[in-house]
Every structure is written in structure tokens, then in C-alpha cells.
Amino acid sequence: MARNAPLDQQAIKRQNRRLILEALRRNGPSSRATLARAVGLTKSTVSSLVQEMLEEGLLDEGNQHKPGLGRPGTELEFSPEHTLALGAELGVENTQIVLLDLNNKIHGEWDWVESPYTPLAERISKLAEQVRIRLVDPTHLLGVGLAVPGVVSGRNLIYAPGPGWRNERPADLLEALLKVPTNVENDANAAALGETFWGENQSPLVYVVMTTGLGTGLVVEGQVYRGRLGAAGELGHWLTGQPKSRSGGGDVEDALSLRAMVRHYQAASGRQEGFWGILQRAEQQDPYALQALQNLAYELGRFVVNLCVTFDPAAVVLGGAGAEAWKWLEAPLRQTIRNLAFIPEHAEIPVKPSAFGHLAPAMGAAALVLQRFLANGGTREWSPPISTLGTRPTIGAPSMTRRT
Incomplete structure (x- = not known):
């Protein structure tokens, strides 16, 4: 048992370091005293571990901070060079x-x-x-x-x-x-x-990537859900209709993707613009472009409603090039969700474009x-x-x- 003690102590030290680093990441530059309160460790323990990480170059000391009575504390932050x-x-x-x-x-x-x-x-x-x-x-x-x-x-x-x-x-x-x-x-x-690591940790969070195809990602309590083989989230390939084989069937991407939107727009308008051209036409109030975007919003709204009864997420984030159409999609999308939601709470599910764009x-x-x-x-x-x-x-x- 004694032989395992050093390993146990090392694991405890790494765990305490993790708590300190996570608090810094969540709260930004903080003093030693602030960190000790945030993680529930003694000031001496935090000071010792902070000194260790300063010597490693992992942390830097910055400005002095004086929140109230007592001596001012020096704020700590991550070293850009070493992280x-x-x-x-x-x-x-x-x-x-x-x-x-x-x-x-x-x-x-x-x-x-x-x-x-x-x-x-x-x-x-x-x-x-x-x-x-x-x-x-x-x-x-x-x-x-x-x-x-x-x-x-x-x-x-x-x-x-x-x-x-x-x-x-x-x-x-x-x-x-x-x-x-x-x-x-x-x-x-x-x-x-x-979205959850750098932003607000809403859980579960579903991320919808809309490009020429369609994909989704799901994060639960800070962890990605991938499924047994890593194929979870390939909902663009969800079969529709009554196919007898994969090759003979349609899937969600046939209706909900930028490729599908462009195809429908070109068939209705007789024009040859791609996605970005359609957005330019929408800025000019072209009725075919506006209708194509409204149809896209409707299909996306149906998809979000299905996501709600599949995963019951706290939030849905839209990414990919499709997020660039958000100002045209938002109102009809939200109305579609309200019309089709299974329970009242799903009718107001937060849906937003990605904070990080491309x-x-x-x-x-x-x-x-x-x-x-x-x-x-x-x-x-x-x-x-x-x-x-x-x-x-x-x-x-x-x-x-x-x-x-």
C-alpha cells in the first residue's frame, strides 16, 4: 500500500491543479485568494500549486487587484506562449x-x-x-x-x-x-x-452544420456524444419516404441543405445563382430568393422540432454557411417551431447562429x-x-x- 502513496499524492495534486485551471478558464484573471474561494482549497495549497505552474511557465502574473480590505492580490492568467x-x-x-x-x-x-x-x-x-x-x-x-x-x-x-x-x-x-x-x-x-468550451455551457447542446449537406453534433455536460461507432449526428442521412435500399432512398439532405435550396431556387427562377448569389438577390428583395429562404427556414424548423423530441436539448446552434442567412431564416424558423412543437417548452427552444462563424x-x-x-x-x-x-x-x- 505504501508503494502506491506517491502515485496517489500525484493524482491529488493534478486534480487540484485542474480545479485551479478550470476556475481561471471560467472566470478569467483571478488572484490566489479568489481562486482558493472558487475551488474550495486552502490558500496555502493554491499558492503552492500556483507557484509550481508559474515556474513551469503555464501561468503569468498580471495586474494587482484590490477587491476590498486587505492587501491587493496579483491576478493570474494563462501564459499565451505555453498554452x-x-x-x-x-x-x-x-x-x-x-x-x-x-x-x-x-x-x-x-x-x-x-x-x-x-x-x-x-x-x-x-x-x-x-x-x-x-x-x-x-x-x-x-x-x-x-x-x-x-x-x-x-x-x-x-x-x-x-x-x-x-x-x-x-x-x-x-x-x-x-x-x-x-x-x-x-x-x-x-x-x-x-460552443460549450468557449461559450455558455448549455447542456445538451445540438449544433447543426448546414452546408452543401447537413450534419449535427451533440454535447452533453461538456462531452461529445458520438455513439458506438462515431456515426451519431449524421442526421442529414436520415432516410425519408419508403426506400427499399440506401441507394434508392431519399434523405433529409434532399430537403434541408444549401444544395437543395439552390436547386429549388434555380428551378423556380430560371436563374443560375448559387447560395451566395441567392443572398445577394434576397438583399434586393427578389421574390424567388426570399421564397427559397423561407422554404429553407420551414425545413430547418421541422428539423429542430424533431431534434427536440429526439434529444430534448437546452439550445440549438446553427453553423456552416447556412448561418450567414440567419436574418432571413430567424422569423419563419421560430414561427415554424411554435407551430409544430410537441410540448409548449419546445416551442421556445433557444436557436441561434454560431458565435464563431466560419x-x-x-x-x-x-x-x-x-x-x-x-x-x-x-x-x-x-x-x-x-x-x-x-x-x-x-x-x-x-x-x-x-x-x-
Whole structure:
């Protein structure tokens, strides 16, 4: 029993460090005394752990703060240099990268257009090259998070229908090139996590990605729900009608997607504008464009009502390019929900556009890394984590440890 004591003490220390770091992330710069009150630890314990993290470079001391009587306390905050994570979204037709720290300060963002036919290995190689161009030493990063448009199981990308990727290991590929720990997640799941990690922690939260297709992500109590095989949330492929086979059936995306909206608009108007052109036409009060957006709002409202009886969420967030149409969608969407809601409480379900716009999946991917870092008490050790947010990064999926 005595042999296990040092390990037990180390686990307690990491747990207490996690509490302090989580309080800093939630409340912003705080004094030692404020942190001690927030986490329920003694001032001496907090001071000792804070001193340790200052010496590691994890925390910085900032301005003096005097809330009332007594000596002023020095505020602590995360060191930007030592809490950097990189989030990358591998979209079907673009790559988006964001570099940010635990203070939620963005240090850089860049993107470029891609062909949907580019092999994944080529996409990963270009991503690593761009990172090395912009960062002197990528190994200083806490990690890299990858958001991909498909079904993810563990570190495997099972299937991404847009670009046609199957049975790939993108995290392993990038990790080998950059020598930095890498996580991979479905883009909608990553974006959903970002909304709760960086913003208000409403639970459950459903994130709806509306682009050429449709995807959803679900976060419950700070954890992504992925299902047994990682396919939870692929509701755009929910079958409709009475198909006899997958190939012969229609799905939700046929009615609720930007691709469907554009197709219907072009058929009704005889014009050839795409999504962004339709928004420009709507600004000019074009009746066909306005009708197309109203139809989209109706389909989205029906979908939200179905989400309510499926997940009973606290909030629904709209992301992807579809969120750019929010000013046209909001009123008819809310009316549709009120008309179709199953119970009165669902009629007033909060629905809002993403707080992070086009950066949402990439910021969520970075949050994957930072959540794991915090769960480990602010250490770079990926195994074993000392918080359930580290040991169970997802609900419904088996526990995973990073391969060495």
C-alpha cells in the first residue's frame, strides 16, 4: 500500500491543479485568494500549486487587484506562449486553421481552397507544410485538433462522403509529420464542443452544420456524444419516404441543405445563382430568393422540432454557411417551431447562429486539445488523465488512450 502513496499524492495534486485551471478558464484573471474561494482549497495549497505552474511557465502574473480590505492580490492568467493549440478543419473544399491559447486569444488564422478530389494524405502533407512555415517550432504546441467531414471512430476516419475518404488515419499522418499530439473529430462534433468550451455551457447542446449537406453534433455536460461507432449526428442521412435500399432512398439532405435550396431556387427562377448569389438577390428583395429562404427556414424548423423530441436539448446552434442567412431564416424558423412543437417548452427552444462563424469547427478542434490538457491538470501527459473529461472524451464510445 505504501508503494502506491506517491502515485496517489500525484493524482491529488493534478486534480487540484485542474480545479485551479478550470476556475481561471471560467472566470478569467483571478488572484490566489479568489481562486482558493472558487475551488474550495486552502490558500496555502493554491499558492503552492500556483507557484509550481508559474515556474513551469503555464501561468503569468498580471495586474494587482484590490477587491476590498486587505492587501491587493496579483491576478493570474494563462501564459499565451505555453498554452497554444492548433485547430484545423479539413473541409470538402477548403482548409481552415486557427491558432489560439487558453485565454481564448486567437494568435493567427489562415485558410486556402482545396479540390474535393485531393487525396487525404496530400491534404495532410500540405497542412503540415503550412504549419511549419508559420510556426518556428510546432512542438511547442500543446497539440493539434483536426475536424473532418465524416464519421470518426477513435483515431480512424471511417467515411467522409463529401471528399470520398474511407478508412484513413489523419491524426497519425499529421502526428508523424509535425511530432505533435493530434486529435481527430467529426466537424459538427468539434464545432458543438467549441460552443460549450468557449461559450455558455448549455447542456445538451445540438449544433447543426448546414452546408452543401447537413450534419449535427451533440454535447452533453461538456462531452461529445458520438455513439458506438462515431456515426451519431449524421442526421442529414436520415432516410425519408419508403426506400427499399440506401441507394434508392431519399434523405433529409434532399430537403434541408444549401444544395437543395439552390436547386429549388434555380428551378423556380430560371436563374443560375448559387447560395451566395441567392443572398445577394434576397438583399434586393427578389421574390424567388426570399421564397427559397423561407422554404429553407420551414425545413430547418421541422428539423429542430424533431431534434427536440429526439434529444430534448437546452439550445440549438446553427453553423456552416447556412448561418450567414440567419436574418432571413430567424422569423419563419421560430414561427415554424411554435407551430409544430410537441410540448409548449419546445416551442421556445433557444436557436441561434454560431458565435464563431466560419471558424467554429477549427476552434472546436483546438478545444479538443485544450480540454484534454486541462483534464490532465495542465500537464502534457496524455495518459492517464485524472478527469472524466480526459478518460471519457466522448459519451457512448469506448475509452481510448493515445498510441505511443
